[in-house]
Amino acid sequence: MRRFIFQKRSAIALLLVFLLGMTWMGCSTTVQERKDEPAKAEGQETKAPPSKYTAKYYFFDDVLVPGELDYKPKKSVTYEAVQFKAGVIYFTKWWIDTDSLIDFFNYHMEKDNWKLVNSYRGKESLLTFSKPDKSCNIRITERWYGTTHVQIAVGPVGAKKM
Secondary structure (H helix, E strand, O other), rough: OHHHHHHHHHHHHHHHHHHHHHHHHHHHHHHHHHHOOOOOEEEOOOOOOOOOOOOOEEEOOOOOEOOOOEEOOOOEEEOOOOOOEEEEEEEEEEEHHHHHHHHHHHHHHHHHHOEEEEEOOOOEEEEEEEOOEEEEEEEEEEEOOOOOEEEEEEEEOOOOOO
């Protein structure tokens, strides 16, 4: 009986040490991201609102993406024609603050002349932006194990039905 109680307490203590370690690692990356200076993207300095990210334009030249996100080309699909570019580009990041990520997209999409249509926040956040000739949907999903997935879909608006 005593051995069982000792094993149970040891397991709980080990779990607490592990959780404290994970919390410490998560806080250290957040602090490191805040210390970094914003980089210049496409020859212009970007100023992100609450948190500072290095930013980059990927396939779409009017959708700025934080440099902290890891681009996943195997999951992305893009299409380019003479009239427009369309597609879905996919990113992931381990331990990122989704609220500052949402603020980043809201701020920079407005700077690139996108209008916010609607947004939903939660474990899965959706941001919808529009321009006269195209729309952009940004889907931010938090996974239980700490990874954040970002999916950016851009396509034309007002195409004629056949």
